[in-house]
Amino acid sequence: MMIIRSSDQVPRTTLLKRFPVPRNLGVGPESRIGRGKTWPALAGAVRVKAFEIYRYDPDSDDNPRLDTFEVDLDDCGPMVLDALIWIKNKVDPTLTFRRSCREGICGSCAMTMDGTNWLACTRFISDMAAPATVYPLANMRIIKDLVPDLTHVFAQYAMIEPWLQTRTPEPERERPQSPEERSRLDGYYECILCFCCTSGCPSHWWNGDRFLGPAALLQAYRWLADSRDEATGERLDILEDPFRLYRCHTILNCTRTCPKGLNPGKAIAEIKKMVLERRT
Amino acid sequence: MMPTSPAKRPRPLSPNIQIYRPQLTSVLSIANRISGVVLSLGAVVLVIWLLAAAAGPEAYAVVQGALASWLGQVVLFGCTFAFFLHLCGGIRHLVWDMGYGYELSLIYASGWAVVAGSVALTVLAWIASLLLGD
Numbered sequence: 247m248m249i250i251r252s253s254d255q256v257p258r259t260t261l262l263k264r265f266p267v268p269r270n271l272g273v274g275p276e277s278r279i280g281r282g283k284t285w286p287a288l289a290g291a292v293r294v295k296a297f298e299i300y301r302y303d304p305d306s307d308d309n310p311r312l313d314t315f316e317v318d319l320d321d322c323g324p325m326v327l328d329a330l331i332w333i334k335n336k337v338d339p340t341l342t343f344r345r346s347c348r349e350g351i352c353g354s355c356a357m358t359m360d361g362t363n364w365l366a367c368t369r370f371i372s373d374m375a376a377p378a379t380v381y382p383l384a385n386m387r388i389i390k391d392l393v394p395d396l397t398h399v400f401a402q403y404a405m406i407e408p409w410l411q412t413r414t415p416e417p418e419r420e421r422p423q424s425p426e427e428r429s430r431l432d433g434y435y436e437c438i439l440c441f442c443c444t445s446g447c448p449s450h451w452w453n454g455d456r457f458l459g460p461a462a463l464l465q466a467y468r469w470l471a472d473s474r475d476e477a478t479g480e481r482l483d484i485l486e487d488p489f490r491l492y493r494c495h496t497i498l499n500c501t502r503t504c505p506k507g508l509n510p511g512k513a514i515a516e517i518k519k520m521v522l523e524r525r526t
Numbered sequence: 527m528m529p530t531s532p533a534k535r536p537r538p539l540s541p542n543i544q545i546y547r548p549q550l551t552s553v554l555s556i557a558n559r560i561s562g563v564v565l566s567l568g569a570v571v572l573v574i575w576l577l578a579a580a581a582g583p584e585a586y587a588v589v590q591g592a593l594a595s596w597l598g599q600v601v602l603f604g605c606t607f608a609f610f611l612h613l614c615g616g617i618r619h620l621v622w623d624m625g626y627g628y629e630l631s632l633i634y635a636s637g638w639a640v641v642a643g644s645v646a647l648t649v650l651a652w653i654a655s656l657l658l659g660d
């Protein structure tokens with residue numbers, strides 16, 4: 247398992263579970279995580295797995311905490327999202343998280359599980375460490391428990407103007423696209439805006455106020471690559487900036503983590519090439 | 527984002543580097559930066575060595591002595607490794623900048639090649655210098 251071929255491969259061997267940095271490195275006082283409650287297994291449970299879950303209650307004055315839940319695997323579905331739903335139904339109804347489709351297409355349930363970002367509905371419990379750790383999407387302001395505030399990353403998405411822009415007069419019928427032109431959007435149009443990539447990007451951790459991050463940049467390329475779009479120059483003007491685009495240092499955590507198997511790192515490289523090509 | 531009521535304290539930031547798993551991608555990236563910094567410091571050592579050589583045999587002997595010491599050799603070995611790690615990592619970056627090598631399997635294959643290549647080149651360089659040297 248030295249070579250990862252597809253982003254859904256869960257690492258089996260571990261040298262370091264986390265970077266050897268102090269737990270509270272650069273962490274503001276409001277973000278320090280305390281030890282929480284342990285919710286023991288219900289009577290009669292045979293196959294039990296412990297889940298350490300990040301909790302934050304905005305209606306209290308308490309800091310975030312890490313609760314431990316013992317989940318009865320014989321009473322629960324196979325996915326991490328099933329475990330969260332089981333906890334909410336059977337143990338603590340206040341546990342809060344986003345979910346909708348439970349089949350990896352809405353992007354709601356993105357979170358940091360065992361230290362990497364993925365969708366809770368498509369991550370098998372059997373692939374999780376013991377104890378399993380579940381945090382909200384990394385590096386986000388937290389509204390409650392596992393629910394991050396995505397206002398900022400959606401504002402960054404809006405900045406790339408994610409809609410078709412044309413200058414030529416409106417045609418009688420639709421703007422046609424050949425199958426070959428359409429295929430240039432493959433690998434980009436499938437993005438579900440879960441923000442797993444942006445949340446896992448170290449450059450976005452340190453410069454997220456100005457660096458657009460991989461999700462918004464992959465979307466930017468999706469419109470640059472669209473044969474019907476006529477705003478290429480304006481789009482590149484928005485992106486050509488030392489921070490918005492060029493804070494990407496090709497770390498490629500984004501490509502490693504995308505739960506749809508997309509390649510934001512490659513999309514960003516294509517944008518950098520387009521910027522360069524129009525200069526020469 | 528700030529909360530709607532200014533009296534309320536800010537929302538907590540979920541942990542990032544404190545919990546995110548080290549992966550070949552991020553580890554080699556930080557290694558490239560650290561080796562770049564080590565090389566910049568190594569360049570200072572190189573300048574000192576050249577200045578000493580220019581200043582005359584006595585100064586040169588002092589610097590040579592320091593570099594030949596146990597600690598000096600460890601520093602030189604570290605600089606050699608940093609050089610090859612940064613060289614191999616730099617070539618990997620340049621290939622990426624040309625738009626190649628972004629498939630996940632290639633990212634990992636080239637990453638391990640950088641690790642293996644820089645270890646091998648460091649060992650070879652030291653064997654060569656020990657054989658050719660005094």
Ligand code: HEM
Pocket residue numbers: 495496558559561562563565566569612613614615616617619620
């Ligand atoms: C001994 C001389 C060298 C020194 C002192 C040096 C120093 C540095 C430093 C300080 C950085 C910044 C690190 C960062 O931003 O993460 C850097 C980046 C870089 N170096 Fe070097 N370097 C040297 C040789 C080389 C060589 C020979 C290559 C080419 C094979 C190279 C390729 C690169 C590349 C591509 C980057 C950018 C990496 C990125 O985008 O993050 N360097 N170097």
Ligand code: SF4
Pocket residue numbers: 446447448449450459460493494495496497498499500501510511514
């Ligand atoms: S390749 Fe760029 S966008 Fe992707 S994780 Fe690295 S720095 Fe972030």
Ligand code: SF4
Pocket residue numbers: 436437438439440441442443444460461464503504505506507508509510
């Ligand atoms: S590129 Fe992948 S990880 Fe990033 S937002 Fe889109 S689907 Fe999610």
Ligand code: FES
Pocket residue numbers: 344345346347348349350351352353354355356365366367368
């Ligand atoms: S619930 Fe829709 S992606 Fe997980």
